[in-house]
Amino acid sequence: MSSEITQHHEYKSWAEFISNKIKLAQTKVAFKVNAEMLTLYWEIGNSILEKQNQNGWGSKVIDLLASDLAKIFPENSGFSVRNLKYMRTFAEAYPQFPIVQVPLAQSKNEFVQVALAQITWYHHISLLAKVKDTTERAFYIAETAKNEWSRDVMLLQIQSKLYERDGKALNNFENTLPDYQSDLAKSIFKDPYNFDFLMLSRKAKEVEIENLLTQKITDFLLELGKGFAFVGRQYKVEVDDTDYKIDLLFYHTVLHAYVVIELKAGEFLPEYVSKLNFYISAIDDKLKTPTDEPTIGLLLCASKSNVKVEYTMRGLTKPLGVASYELEQLVKENIDKLNDNNEEE
Template identity: 80%
Template sequence: MSGKIIQNNDYKDWSKFIFNKIKVAQTQAALKVNSEMLTLYWEIGNSIIEKQQENGWGSKVIDLLAADLIHNFPDSKGFSVRNLKYMKSFAEAYPQFPIVQVPLAQSETQFVQVALAQITWYHHISLLTKIKDITERAFYIAETAKNDWSRDVMLLQIQSNLYRRSGKALNNFEQTLPEYQSDLAKSIFKDPYHFDFLMLTTKVKELEIEMLLTNKITDFLLELGKGFAFVGRQYVIEVDNTDYKIDLLFYHTVLHAYVVIELKAGEFMPEYVSKLNFYISAVDDKIKTPFDAPTVGLLLCASKSNVKVEYAMRGLDKPLGVATYQLEQLVKENIDKLNEDYSAGQ
């Protein structure tokens, strides 16, 4: 009887529902604990600021407080002198706790609120140490929460200068997509892309890069960003009895659209855009369903002239972007070195 139940689709759907309920509950419990800890740390930091201002106390009061807290709460971690100083910095950085309010991109009158409890205390310590600009810090808070980055992954994204690369690919989205989808598509693509994880220092052929990217698909998807699902490499599509091969085909689960990526080992050439436009049209006709949004194209070149790109895209009615990529191994700090300044509470 139990075997029959296990094979039953109703049971499988029901058990999956229970599993998801448990996961949601666990996530909500973890978020609540994190929120309560951040609130406590902010209140301690804010109280230190107030007392120092009211009584003229110097930094020695933090040493005294740390010793008293450790004595009274010997089983609790996080009350070291270093961590208390981070609490003070945290309260100074976010006087509007539990949110940080920053202006929308290219706007001085519209603001967006980012919840601070979306990431852990240790993420916050790293951000406070590495990023001084509050708008940039809010960007990494939101991206870390959205992509569920560990602190190490977040630090690597900071090191790769993701903030200044995001949304920078040249594109025609405003002319070819509805406003809500245009803004989303713009935010998804960046320039340049960093393929340093391929560990290449010399020029190689396009097919070699494609092969290495698909061999290291986890790293590639991390660089592309959340939402990309890999469909295939050298994906064959037939047009008028002729087979054509798309370099890389993805589906984006947030855009709800196929994404055609063409990779070129050299400098941008105007004819590359025509070929990409052809592939977008073919995917729209041959693969896209009525439930999918218009297919989007991304051309990746080793280098480009922005003027040539703008001329090549002018008048096209298919949504596409053009960006560069870097193959060279970036000079990276060792993760252990990155973490030296952030080991609070020891």
């Protein structure tokens, strides 16, 4: 009887419903615990700041406090001198706790509030050490929470200067997509994309880049951002009895649209856009369903002239963006390290 129940569709749906309820409850508990811990740490850090300002106590008071707390809480290592200093820095950085308020993009009069409890204390420690600008930190807090990044992944995104690249790809979305899609599409595409994880020189051929991107699809998806689902490489579409192959095809689960990506190993040329426009039309005709939004194209070149890109995109009716990508920085760093090691030897 039990085996029959487990195979029943209604039971499977019900079991999934229960498991999702449990996961949601666990997430809420974890969020509440994290929020309470951050509140405690902020209050301790703020109290240290107040006492130092009011009484003129120097840094030695933190040493004394850490020693006393170690005696009272011998099994808790969270109140070390180092951690207490982090708490003071945390309170100093976020006087408006439990939120950080930063200007809305492109506006000096409108503000957005970002909840600090979205990420863990260990994320905050690293973020405070690596990023000094409050608006930039708020960006990484929101992106870390949205994408569920570990601390190491967040640090990689900081190292790759995601804040400076996010939403910077040249595009015609404002003229080719409805308002509700345009802003979202703009925010998704970057410039430049960082392909340093491929460990290639800038002279790499397109096919070599494609091969490694698909071999390291996890890293590539991380660089693209949340929402991209890989459909295929050299994806074949037939148009008028002729087979054409799209370099990379994705589906974006938030935009609800196919994304055609074309890779070029050299500098941007206007004719590349014509080819990408052709592929977008083919996917719209052959693959897109009535429930999908218009297909979007992304052209990635090793380098580009923004003026040439803007001229080329004038008058186009298909939504597309053009961005460059970087390959050589990590290779250069490794060569420099290798040379340094050789000199030491």
